[in-house]
Amino acid sequence: MENTKILIIDDDIDLTSALQTVLQSNQYSVSVANTREEGMEKLKADKPDLIILDVMMVKQQDGFEVARELKKNDEFKDIPILMLTAVEDKTGIDFKSEAGDSEWLPVDSFLDKPVEPQVLLDEVKKLLN
DSSP: OOTTEEEEEEEEHHHHHHHHHHHTTTTTTEEESSHHHHHHOOOOOOSSSEEOOSSSSTTTTHHHHHHHHTTTTTTTTHHHHHHHHOHHHOOOOOOOTTBBTTBBBBSSSSESSSSSSHHHHHHHHHHOO
16 A cells, blocks of 8 residues: 555645545555646656545536546546545535546546545545455
């Protein structure tokens, strides 16, 4: 796990700090980006094994756009994406049922915020195996 790289792309600094602490305490190497643009730069530089992605950042659909962009790119399409968001609370739309749709929501898994640390760790482990 020590060599397993995870990139968190989320504009909530408190949340990213908490996620980073949980993941690093479980021997993952973690980098954080707080904007879509910073996330794309770190993705290219770090080449992570997993991406944890929020939906609503600067623009409400930033996370959707990042996921679609990555899955269309041969270099990044095989990196699992865990979408971690509170979008359902804010929109009332159940996006979990859409996870995996290659056009609408091309992510490998979807968890709601807030997430319990063990639920996050279990999902990360599942996606990395």
